[in-house]
Amino acid sequence: MILKLVFENLKHRPLRTGLSVFLIGIPVTLMLTLVGLSQGMLADSARRARGVGADIAVRPPGTSLISLSTAPMSQKLLDKLRAEPHVTLATGTMVHPVAAVTMVTGVDLDEFNKMSGGFKFIGGGPFQGPEDVILDEFYARQRGVKAGGTIEMLNRKWRVCGVAEPGKLARIVLPLATLQDLTGNSGKLSQIFLKVDSPANVETVIASLRAQLEGYPIYSMEEFTSLISVNNLPELRTFIQVMTVVSVIIGFAVVFLSMYTAVLQRTREIGILKSLGASQSYVLLIILIEALLLSLAGSFAGIGLSYGSRWLMMKLIPASLTQAIVPEWWPIAGFIAMTGAVLGALYPAFSAARQDPIEALAYE
Amino acid sequence: MSKSSGSIIEIQGLRKVFRVGKVDVEALRGIDLDVEPGEFLAIVGPSGSGKSTLFHIIGGLTPPTAGAVRVANQDLTALGDAGRTRLRKTTVGFVFQKFNLLPILTAGDNIALARHIGGNRDGESDRFREVLELLGISERLKHKPSELSGGEQQRVAIARGIVNHPAILLADEPTGNLDSQNSQTVLALLRDLNERMGQTILMITHNPEAAAYAHRIVNMRDGRIVS
Numbered sequence: 001m002i003l004k005l006v007f008e009n010l011k012h013r014p015l016r017t018g019l020s021v022f023l024i025g026i027p028v029t030l031m032l033t034l035v036g037l038s039q040g041m042l043a044d045s046a047r048r049a050r051g052v053g054a055d056i057a058v059r060p061p062g063t064s065l066i067s068l069s070t071a072p073m074s075q076k077l078l079d080k081l082r083a084e085p086h087v088t089l090a091t092g093t094m095v096h097p098v099a100a101v102t103m104v105t106g107v108d109l110d111e112f113n114k115m116s117g118g119f120k121f122i123g124g125g126p127f128q129g130p131e132d133v134i135l136d137e138f139y140a141r142q143r144g145v146k147a148g149g150t151i152e153m154l155n156r157k158w159r160v161c162g163v164a165e166p167g168k169l170a171r172i173v174l175p176l177a178t179l180q181d182l183t184g185n186s187g188k189l190s191q192i193f194l195k196v197d198s199p200a201n202v203e204t205v206i207a208s209l210r211a212q213l214e215g216y217p218i219y220s221m222e223e224f225t226s227l228i229s230v231n232n233l234p235e236l237r238t239f240i241q242v243m244t245v246v247s248v249i250i251g252f253a254v255v256f257l258s259m260y261t262a263v264l265q266r267t268r269e270i271g272i273l274k275s276l277g278a279s280q281s282y283v284l285l286i287i288l289i290e291a292l293l294l295s296l297a298g299s300f301a302g303i304g305l306s307y308g309s310r311w312l313m314m315k316l317i318p319a320s321l322t323q324a325i326v327p328e329w330w331p332i333a334g335f336i337a338m339t340g341a342v343l344g345a346l347y348p349a350f351s352a353a354r355q356d357p358i359e360a361l362a363y364e
Numbered sequence: 365m366s367k368s369s370g371s372i373i374e375i376q377g378l379r380k381v382f383r384v385g386k387v388d389v390e391a392l393r394g395i396d397l398d399v400e401p402g403e404f405l406a407i408v409g410p411s412g413s414g415k416s417t418l419f420h421i422i423g424g425l426t427p428p429t430a431g432a433v434r435v436a437n438q439d440l441t442a443l444g445d446a447g448r449t450r451l452r453k454t455t456v457g458f459v460f461q462k463f464n465l466l467p468i469l470t471a472g473d474n475i476a477l478a479r480h481i482g483g484n485r486d487g488e489s490d491r492f493r494e495v496l497e498l499l500g501i502s503e504r505l506k507h508k509p510s511e512l513s514g515g516e517q518q519r520v521a522i523a524r525g526i527v528n529h530p531a532i533l534l535a536d537e538p539t540g541n542l543d544s545q546n547s548q549t550v551l552a553l554l555r556d557l558n559e560r561m562g563q564t565i566l567m568i569t570h571n572p573e574a575a576a577y578a579h580r581i582v583n584m585r586d587g588r589i590v591s
Contacts, residue, residue: 001480008468272464276481277453357425361464
């Protein structure tokens with residue numbers, strides 16, 4: 001009967017119910033989108049790193065897992081690494097930012113093709129000249145450009161010589177030498193990839209390199225890609241925690257206002273319930289169940305909206321932001337929304353439960 | 365008055381004082397009243413006579429300030445908030461002037477809610493179905509209050525008031541919002557409930573015609589019973 005009463009209350013004021021559900025859904029969407037973006041972009045980075053086809057990555061001293069904004073390694077290191085036992089291929093790349101989360105990568109295309117098996121072109125083909133650029137499908141779509149077209153970047157025009165399937169190292173690829181010259185990093189590299197003769201020798205080679213290159217982070221690609229996760233990025237983890245707290249606060253505020261208004265609107269109904277012998281806990285339960293149902297519906301709405309935000313990103317900025325759908329976060333986001341909702345409903349619920357029945361019945 | 369008199373309502377020296385700002389307002393100034401089981405009593409008086417305050421105290425909606433009040437063998441002066449809630453749940457039923465049905469529920473659900481709050485989880489008894497027939501609302505139970513006439517709403521409120529078989533039905537100006545024809549119907553129904561089912565009824569009214577349906581009339585003025 002309590003559930004029926006709660007459902008009828010929710011049905012009786014559809015605008016207030018719909019608005020509350022939508023507003024509770026917003027922080028749920030925020031959380032799911034944020035977590036989805038973190039995981040989606042990291043997974044995309046890992047997928048592209050695997051697409052290189054290397055067995056080992058050598059990174060400059062002092063770099064984090066995902067930041068490579070400088071090119072501090074000498075290109076001469078490549079020859080030294082090529083000479084290492086079991087190393088069959090070595091290639092260096094240079095990374096340079098062009099926008100907030102967009103990087104260009106310079107590669108030696110011949111070496112890179114040998115290691116990765118080459119780009120799979122959807123249109124056009126490899127570099128024909130020093131001012132050519134290869135784009136992946138997502139970035140080309142985002143910029144609205146096709147093979148043979150031009151794009152502006154780094155204060156100059158580039159000819160798009162090819163559009164390739166995504167998943168290989170980078171979204172924007174330039175000739176290594178061009179990028180080095182353009183950024184004043186001639187002879188410098190951001191990262192070196194190695195291929196060894198047998199997977200069984202990967203650890204041997206890493207051990208040998210670590211002994212020679214003190215301070216250089218050296219990973220097997222398997223280890224490297226597995227480390228690209230939210231848990232290994234403390235700044236991101238903190239950001240998600242902050243967003244979680246913000247979500248609880250928004251959920252609290254929305255439900256507090258919604259239930260406070262509802263309790264005021266229903267003063268007379270509460271008086272009727274009390275005249276019938278409803279105890280304080282009975283009235284409290286009605287308000288709390290209503291808040292829980294609103295937050296449950298808000299959680300579902302938030303999940304639905306997170307699909308909407310993903311669709312929007314895929315449509316508008318597929319190369320810049322990759323949002324994953326993370327179902328394991330649905331119950332977490334729902335629980336957080338419900339926590340905010342219950343906290344927000346407590347005061348209105350207690351004030352409803354404590355209402356004087358005579359005053360409540362006299363309320364117009 | 366003896367406590368073993370068998371009265372269902374026993375009141376002695378009842379006083380009620382309200383604090384309004386910094387002023388004490390004495391609403392009841394020493395009420396003595398006995399009501400026998402099965403009695404239909406009307407309390408009549410002008411506005412401010414204290415009849416509503418008496419109604420609220422007997423119904424467990426507010427505590428007395430002083431005096432002795434026993435309702436169905438429960439000492440109301442000793443009851444706290446939870447005790448008065450229990451009294452409303454099990455011992456008294458209310459019928460109000462403004463019907464006070466929940467607008468979001470159907471007539472049937474309004475009655476079912478009262479039964480649920482009263483802890484009665486069984487289906488309707490034969491006796492209650494008989495009451496619904498008597499009240500003439502069996503066919504109107506699926507309708508919401510806004511779809512019912514005033515008379516029908518008040519009959520639903522009466523059904524709700526007696527669904528948990530209370531010892532006393534308290535009616536506060538039950539015809540105050542009804543036209544004369546519906547007033548007569550509702551009053552006749554209250555008398556039928558009293559005569560056929562032995563339901564004790566205490567009715568507050570300022571209307572002498574309505575009071576005439578009762579077995580006994582008590583007149584109040586300025587917080588006292590005057591006759």
